[in-house]
Every structure is written in C-alpha cells, then in structure tokens.
Amino acid sequence: MRPITVAVLAGAAMMIAGPAGAQGVDFSKVEIKATDLGNKTWMLEGQGGNITVAVGTDGIIMVDSQFAPLHDKIKAAIEKISPLPVKYLIDTHYHLDHVGGNAAFHRDGATIVAHDNIRLRLAAGTTNAANGNKTPPSEADAIPTDTYVVGGTEVKVGGRVAQVRHVINAHTDGDSWVTFPDANVISLGDTYSSRTYPNIDWGSGGSIDGMILALDRYLKAANDTTKIVPGHGPLATKVNLQEWRDMMATVRDRVKKLFDEGKSEQEVLAANPIADLDGKWAGPAGAITSNATFLRNVYNGFRNRN
Numbered sequence: 016m017r018p019i020t021v022a023v024l025a026g027a028a029m030m031i032a033g034p035a036g037a038q039g040v041d042f043s044k045v046e047i048k049a050t051d052l053g054n055k056t057w058m059l060e061g062q063g064g065n066i067t068v069a070v071g072t073d074g075i076i077m078v079d080s081q082f083a084p085l086h087d088k089i090k091a092a093i094e095k096i097s098p099l100p101v102k103y104l105i106d107t108h109y110h111l112d113h114v115g116g117n118a119a120f121h122r123d124g125a126t127i128v129a130h131d132n133i134r135l136r137l138a139a140g141t142t143n144a145a146n147g148n149k150t151p152p153s154e155a156d157a158i159p160t161d162t163y164v165v166g167g168t169e170v171k172v173g174g175r176v177a178q179v180r181h182v183i184n185a186h187t188d189g190d191s192w193v194t195f196p197d198a199n200v201i202s203l204g205d206t207y208s209s210r211t212y213p214n215i216d217w218g219s220g221g222s223i224d225g226m227i228l229a230l231d232r233y234l235k236a237a238n239d240t241t242k243i244v245p246g247h248g249p250l251a252t253k254v255n256l257q258e259w260r261d262m263m264a265t266v267r268d269r270v271k272k273l274f275d276e277g278k279s280e281q282e283v284l285a286a287n288p289i290a291d292l293d294g295k296w297a298g299p300a301g302a303i304t305s306n307a308t309f310l311r312n313v314y315n316g317f318r319n320r321n
C-alpha cells in the first residue's frame with residue numbers, strides 16, 4: 016500500500032463525470048425509490064451512489080448520501096420508513112455522488128463515519144488526475160469526524176450493528192464496505208457496479224488488482240441469500256457478484272499482459288483486448304463506464320505501481 020502523502024493528495028482524482036455524475040442532471044426531477052431488504056433495512060436509489068438505510072430502536076444508520084441537492088428528497092424518503100433520526104452516516108468513499116449529503120445530514124444530527132483518507136481528501140480538496148479539474152476543500156460540516164485508519168470499525172444504534180471494513184487500493188485508497196449481519200445485507204460502494212464496468216480512481220490510489228482482492232473478500236462473506244447493494248446498478252446476488260468478479264479478472268489478465276509487454280496506453284486502446292465484453296458491460300462512449308475510460312483506468316492503475 017502506498018502511504019498517503021501531500022503529493023498523492025495533490026494528484027488525487029475526482030471522477031464523478033458520466034452516468035453517476037451531476038453534469039446535466041435536473042435534480043428536481045429525481046425520484047427516490049426505496050426497496051425493502053427485510054429486517055428494517057432498505058436500499059434507496061435516486062441519482063448517484065446507492066444508499067442503504069438500517070433502522071434500530073433509537074435511530075438510523077445510513078450508508079452514503081448521494082448528491083447535495085437531493086438531501087431533502089432523501090430525508091423525506093427516510094421519514095416514510097421511520098420517524099427516528101439518522102444517527103450515523105457512513106461514507107464508502109470520497110466521491111461527491113456518495114458524500115454530497117454529508118454536510119446537510121450532519122447538520123440534521125448525524126455523525127459521519129469513514130476511512131481517514133476520506134477526511135484528508137475532503138479537507139484538502141482534490142484534483143482530477145485525468146483532466147486536472149479541481150474540487151475545492153469541503154465545508155467543515157461535510158468532513159467525517161469518526162474515522163479509522165486500519166482494518167475497520169463498528170457502528171451501533173439500538174439493536175443494530177454495521178460492520179465497516181477497509182479494502183486497500185480498490186476503487187480509491189479510502190474504500191469501506193459495510194455489513195449488516197442481522198439483515199444479511201452488504202453495501203459495497205463503488206468497488207462494485209452491478210450493471211457496468213466500474214470507475215477505478217487510479218489518481219486516488221485505486222487499482223483493478225485491489226478491486227479483485229476486495230471482490231474475493233466479499234464473495235467469502237456472502238451466501239446464496241445475501242442482498243448486495245452495489246455503488247451503482249440494481250440490487251445484486253452472490254451469483255451476480257461472482258460473474259462481475261470473473262469479468263474483472265479477465266480484464267485484469269488481458270490488460271496486464273499488454274502492459275507487461277511494454278505497450279503504451281494508446282496501443283492498449285487500439286488493441287481493445289476487452290471488445291468481446293463490451294456488449295454486456297460497457298457504458299456509452301464518453302461515459303466513465305465506457306470501454307475507453309475503463310481501459311485507461313485499468314492501464315494507469317498498473318502504471319501507478321511502477
């Protein structure tokens with residue numbers, strides 16, 4: 016694992032463009048859809064990363080919060096589920112389609128829980144490694160105050176536990192995944208996109224090797240009835256996750272072979288070693304889930320490590 020340094024922070028990517036991004040979205044038209052996962056646990060979908068909500072006897076644990084302008088709609092959707100307050104908001108990683116609601120939910124009373132690298136990135140501001148776009152430092156209310164550095168942490172409300180664990184250098188260098196054992200629900204943030212190729216934020220320490228290591232951990236933790244909340248895409252099962260993991264391993268092996276042969280990024284794009292997978296997994300040209308962006312991200316993730 017590369018240690019986080021000021022230099023790494025300065026080169027950090029903020030990649031929120033594409034279908035998960037805020038560009039061109041009319042937030043007034045977004046509707047929040049709630050899916051009951053059983054045992055007082057719900058998945059919320061709107062625009063941006065999927066949200067998980069777990070209701071205890073005295074409060075609510077929430078995983079991710081989508082974009083800032085959706086706060087009121089998300090809050091209203093949660094109030095339909097339970098009148099109890101959101102006591103904890105867990106951030107799976109620092110991208111604004113997942114942490115945009117931090118400040119407003121914190122002002123509503125939630126404590127924000129995350130890996131410590133999220134605190135560092137939000138406090139310092141970030142620069143997109145691919146295009147140089149800068150995101151300014153976040154306001155104080157948006158910055159996680161309950162952070163961990165190694166391993167993971169636990170979050171509790173009455174009768175409910177969320178197990179928060181870190182996976183190293185996967186989608187970013189600050190990813191957490193969250194387990195609600197009593198509901199057999201796991202929430203994976205952007206280390207899993209159930210319908211498309213993922214974004215890999217290599218400028219912030221992400222790599223496909225780390226993604227695959229993470230996926231193998233999730234597969235060990237899941238069983239045939241586990242409900243899997245991906246960062247993007249519909250609710251998934253262990254069978255879906257296994258299929259996606261196998262796709263990722265295929266991509267890794269093919270791109271790594273070309274990388275090890277000394278091929279340039281342009282040569283890898285021209286060779287297009289994943290063309291046969293595009294029909295099932297590629298997003299439209301220009302999207303962050305497109306063939307070209309995904310190949311670039313995988314390639315640069317290898318370059319990072321040399």
Ligand SMILES: [Zn+2]
Pocket residue numbers: 035063064110112113205246247
């Ligand atoms: Zn996302």
Ligand SMILES: [Zn+2]
Pocket residue numbers: 108110186205214
């Ligand atoms: Zn992300």
